[in-house]
Amino acid sequence: MxxxxxQYFAKxxxxxxxxxxxxxxxxxxxxxxxxxxxxxxxxxxxxxIGLFLTLKFSIGFxxxxxxxxxxxxxxxxxxxxxxxxxEIKMGTFQLLLRGMMLRTLxxxxxxxxxxxxxxxxxxxxxxxxxVTGKPLQPKLSKLNPLNGFKRIFSMQSVVExxxxxxxxxxxxxxxxxxxxxxxxxxxxxxxxxxxxxxxxSGNMAVSLGLRISILYILIxxxxxxxxxxxxxxxxKMTKQEVKDEYKEAEGxxxxxxxxxxxxxxxxxxxxxxxxxxxxxxITNPTHFAVAIRYDTDVAPSPxxxxxxxxxxxxxxxxxxxxxxxxxVENKPLxxxxxxxxxxxxxxxxxxxxxxxxxxxxxxxxxGKI
Numbered sequence: 001m002x003x004x005x006x007q008y009f010a011k012x013x014x015x016x017x018x019x020x021x022x023x024x025x026x027x028x029x030x031x032x033x034x035x036x037x038x039x040x041x042x043x044x045x046x047x048x049i050g051l052f053l054t055l056k057f058s059i060g061f062x063x064x065x066x067x068x069x070x071x072x073x074x075x076x077x078x079x080x081x082x083x084x085x086x087e088i089k090m091g092t093f094q095l096l097l098r099g100m101m102l103r104t105l106x107x108x109x110x111x112x113x114x115x116x117x118x119x120x121x122x123x124x125x126x127x128x129x130x131v132t133g134k135p136l137q138p139k140l141s142k143l144n145p146l147n148g149f150k151r152i153f154s155m156q157s158v159v160e161x162x163x164x165x166x167x168x169x170x171x172x173x174x175x176x177x178x179x180x181x182x183x184x185x186x187x188x189x190x191x192x193x194x195x196x197x198x199x200x201s202g203n204m205a206v207s208l209g210l211r212i213s214i215l216y217i218l219i220x221x222x223x224x225x226x227x228x229x230x231x232x233x234x235x236k237m238t239k240q241e242v243k244d245e246y247k248e249a250e251g252x253x254x255x256x257x258x259x260x261x262x263x264x265x266x267x268x269x270x271x272x273x274x275x276x277x278x279x280x281x282i283t284n285p286t287h288f289a290v291a292i293r294y295d296t297d298v299a300p301s302p303x304x305x306x307x308x309x310x311x312x313x314x315x316x317x318x319x320x321x322x323x324x325x326x327x328v329e330n331k332p333l334x335x336x337x338x339x340x341x342x343x344x345x346x347x348x349x350x351x352x353x354x355x356x357x358x359x360x361x362x363x364x365x366x367g368k369i
Contacts, residue, residue, distance in 0.1 A: 020242050022235035030235060036127045037231035041163075045220035046122040047115050049213035054114045056206045063198050065107045069100055126224070156230075163223065170215055178208045271306040271343055275316060276323040278305050280362045282337060285329045289313035290337040291320070292347070294359055301346045302355050307338050326362045333358065 022030075030036070055062070073096065080093045179186070182204050189197050237245075275281075278291035279302075291306040308316050320327055333354045341347060347355050 018236040018238050018241075020237045020239060021232070022237055023242065023245055025245060026235060026237060035231075037228045038123070038126045039220060039224040039227045041216065041220035041223040042126060043119055043122040045213065045216035047118045048216055049210065050114050050118040051111055052206055052209035052213055054111055055202075056210070058110065059199070059202045059206060062107055063195075063202060065103065067195070067198070069103050073100060159226075163219075167216075167219060170219075171212055174211050174215060175208060178204070178211065182207075267343075268312075272315070272319060274305040275319045276325070278320070278325050280358055281316060281320040281325055281327045282330050282334045282358060283313065283317065283327055284331050284334045286310075287313060288334040288338045289316040290334055290341075291316060291325075292337075292355060292359070299346050301352065302359065303346050304337060304341045304343055307341075307343060309338065326365060328358050328362065330354070330358060 076096055080089050185200055275291050278293045281289055281291045283289045287309060289308055290304060292302050293305050294302040306316055317327055336351060
């Protein structure tokens with residue numbers, strides 16, 4: 001005989017195929033690990049179009065500042081020349097260079113601010129932020145060469161390669177078409193003044209950038225849909241995983257059942273111990289038995305000490321006989337008490353008269369009244 005485990009033949013290993021949607025707990029755990037359905041292309045597309053739109057409306061400001069900066073630099077070249085040929089006054093040169101860098105930073109500041117804000121908004125629109133440090137924790141599994149080869153030759157790598165080829169191809173096509181449409185302007189650049197040539201080049205760059213940005217938005221929408229679908233598929237669980245998670249969160253049903261049984265047994269033992277305190281046991285006579293106690297020092301109305309059906313009812317009657325407690329047959333009253341009054345509860349007002357008649361009968365037999 002050959003022993004084998006059928007789980008080895010399951011599609012996704014132990015537990016079978018992953019056909020169940022991810023539970024809220026698994027999605028939350030994945031979120032803590034930094035695994036979310038997010039597309040980098042959305043962030044890139046929004047940032048790119050924002051930067052080119054900013055450049056379109058501020059190109060005059062940018063060009064004017066850069067032209068003024070370089071003109072100022074050339075005008076001050078004599079100030080940095082020393083007394084002898086080739087000598088440079090380093091202090092003056094450093095001061096001039098520092099001023100140029102500061103002015104360049106001020107000119108570029110709006111673009112940096114727009115890029116930062118749009119990048120944050122694009123990221124937040126896909127997945128609201130949740131601070132977690134788990135993605136930063138070192139994992140030895142990342143150093144495993146086998147895992148590295150799996151990532152390199154995985155389907156995700158193939159998709160990323162195809163996506164990069166598609167982007168490069170489409171961008172190259174748009175660059176070619178734009179340059180072809182602007183061929184006349186390019187030929188005239190050599191005949192324009194410096195300022196006119198810079199403005200024309202800037203307009204061509206902005207026009208090309210906006211076209212590429214619009215293309216990038218289309219790519220980003222498709223990639224976002226793909227990432228959502230891929231994340232949903234990756235997060236799917238097997239039926240066994242769902243069961244295990246339920247057991248972990250709610251407790252093993254068998255163990256919980258055993259705990260409930262133990263609680264019922266303990267409650268039943270306490271109930272049986274209280275039967276000797278009863279004044280009367282009202283029966284069906286075979287199916288139901290309810291033990292009643294009336295003590296004005298404990299409660300203003302009669303209280304149900306114990307109740308049971310079939311075997312338990314017979315056991316209650318046995319204990320009542322052993323303790324010389326009166327057993328009274330009253331089918332309607334026994335049923336009403338059993339179904340409507342819990343152990344330890346007082347008899348409801350609508351049953352006062354019926355219970356009072358039974359107690360009066362018992363007290364009369366016992367000579368108490």
